[in-house]
Amino acid sequence: MLERMLSARRAPLHSDEAEVEDDESKTRKHISFAMRASTYLTRLGYLLPCLLLGVVLSCIILISTWSRRLACAPSSDAASRFSFFGFDGPDSDFGSLGVPWCRSKHGKTVQWTSKDLLKGLEEFVPIYEKRPIKNNMYGMGFDHSFGLWFMAQWLKPDLMIESGAFKGHSTWVLRQAMPDTRIVSLSPRHPEKYLKKGPAYVDGNCTYFAGKDFVDFGSVDWRSVMKQHGITDLSRVLIFFDDHQNELKRIKQALKAGFQHLIFEDNYDTGTGDHYSLRQICDQFYIRGGGHSCFRDSDEARERAKRKKFWEKAVDTDELCGAGEEWWGVRGQMRDNFNHSNKDISYTEHFMNSRFVESVLDVYWELPPVAGPSLTHQSRYDPARVSSPIVEDGRFGLFQRLGLGRLEPFVFNGYTQMVYLQISEQES
Numbered sequence: 001m002l003e004r005m006l007s008a009r010r011a012p013l014h015s016d017e018a019e020v021e022d023d024e025s026k027t028r029k030h031i032s033f034a035m036r037a038s039t040y041l042t043r044l045g046y047l048l049p050c051l052l053l054g055v056v057l058s059c060i061i062l063i064s065t066w067s068r069r070l071a072c073a074p075s076s077d078a079a080s081r082f083s084f085f086g087f088d089g090p091d092s093d094f095g096s097l098g099v100p101w102c103r104s105k106h107g108k109t110v111q112w113t114s115k116d117l118l119k120g121l122e123e124f125v126p127i128y129e130k131r132p133i134k135n136n137m138y139g140m141g142f143d144h145s146f147g148l149w150f151m152a153q154w155l156k157p158d159l160m161i162e163s164g165a166f167k168g169h170s171t172w173v174l175r176q177a178m179p180d181t182r183i184v185s186l187s188p189r190h191p192e193k194y195l196k197k198g199p200a201y202v203d204g205n206c207t208y209f210a211g212k213d214f215v216d217f218g219s220v221d222w223r224s225v226m227k228q229h230g231i232t233d234l235s236r237v238l239i240f241f242d243d244h245q246n247e248l249k250r251i252k253q254a255l256k257a258g259f260q261h262l263i264f265e266d267n268y269d270t271g272t273g274d275h276y277s278l279r280q281i282c283d284q285f286y287i288r289g290g291g292h293s294c295f296r297d298s299d300e301a302r303e304r305a306k307r308k309k310f311w312e313k314a315v316d317t318d319e320l321c322g323a324g325e326e327w328w329g330v331r332g333q334m335r336d337n338f339n340h341s342n343k344d345i346s347y348t349e350h351f352m353n354s355r356f357v358e359s360v361l362d363v364y365w366e367l368p369p370v371a372g373p374s375l376t377h378q379s380r381y382d383p384a385r386v387s388s389p390i391v392e393d394g395r396f397g398l399f400q401r402l403g404l405g406r407l408e409p410f411v412f413n414g415y416t417q418m419v420y421l422q423i424s425e426q427e428s
């Protein structure tokens with residue numbers, strides 16, 4: 001490298017000078033090293049000290065930059081991921097903008113560790129390979145299937161409730177996690193209807209509120225359903241929402257019924273999605289990575305534009321902000337029911353929503369993506385807006401050992417920050 005630097009600096013010789021060098025080269029082997037050195041020193045004259053000084057200065061700059069990077073690296077996972085794709089992590093405003101999250105009341109977190117997640121992945125891959133619905137377009141892909149399975153088998157509930165079944169893939173995942181536990185499934189169209197057209201899953205130990213028996217989660221008489229299923233302790237019930245409804249509304253309904261453990265499949269990032277999500281609700285100025293600038297000549301805007309070119313679901317400033325610079329929710333809208341209903345809300349309302357949610361949150365945990373995008377080849381979600389993957393970029397050996405390399409790349413494309421919540425009534 002040093003050699004190349006020196007020769008590069010010597011490159012702009014006049015052509016006749018180069019010719020002389022060529023001629024000299026023919027005779028070089030006949031003269032001693034000492035003589036050659038002294039000839040060079042004489043020829044270079046004042047250039048040599050300058051060159052040496054330049055080299056020393058470059059080394060000092062390189063070493064100090066490198067050591068500063070080393071010192072910063074562990075504090076910023078996003079930064080290392082940025083560097084992986086050629087973006088400068090610590091220097092990028094998007095790096096510090098980071099990932100929004102919801103604060104829980106007492107800072108409690110989940111009991112499982114990344115080691116548990118890795119062990120879980122190893123166990124889940126062969127299960128997933130046997131899924132009845134191979135291409136679950138519009139439903140969960142691999143990341144969220146794993147997350148749901150992992151949490152259900154870890155929490156071991158006495159009853160599992162699912163809202164939004166589609167063809168029944170998520171019902172099947174719940175069944176794999178808890179083979180003997182009763183499921184209650186709510187969905188306007190019964191999964192058995194899909195069986196006529198292709199693969200679907202109907203569970204034998206499930207109470208379906210579906211088809212003509214459909215009742216929305218918020219209208220179910222949960223007291224009577226719990227009684228019918230012999231449930232006396234509501235902290236033993238796990239609810240899984242994949243019904244694209246306003247998550248604030250769902251949290252209020254769950255609290256009213258006394259449920260504590262909730263999983264939301266689609267936890268859309270600010271500026272995206274068809275319903276008001278936890279991520280959107282909690283995206284605030286005082287949260288690391290929260291709040292946004294609609295200023296089009298800002299570092300955030302530039303970074304967003306850059307990232308949009310790489311990641312399909314990344315949001316640039318034009319998409320993020322409404323006409324009046326509303327960035328919260330989706331351009332100032334609180335969306336509901338697959339965006340069939342949406343309501344403009346003021347920043348104050350949005351802020352109050354976040355205060356309410358945080359006042360009932362005991363735990364907020366986002367499932368990380370299972371593996372980095374260089375491994376999964378996913379191109380949709382922006383890795384700068386998610387937590388560190390379970391299998392980090394570059395860990396190809398581990399990715400293969402876990403069996404993830406056997407899965408088709410399209411199954412990794414549906415990640416939308418699935419989130420697990422533990423909630424309880426506001427203390428008065």
Ligand SMILES: C[S@@+](CC[C@H](N)C(=O)[O-])C[C@H]1O[C@@H](n2cnc3c(N)ncnc32)[C@H](O)[C@@H]1O
Binds near residue numbers: 140164169186242244
């Ligand atoms: C994205 S799909 C669910 C995918 C499924 N969980 C899976 O992984 O395969 C959303 C489902 O929610 C259903 N849905 C719509 N409104 C609903 C509501 N109010 N309550 C429950 N489900 C609803 C839709 O009919 C659809 O089947």
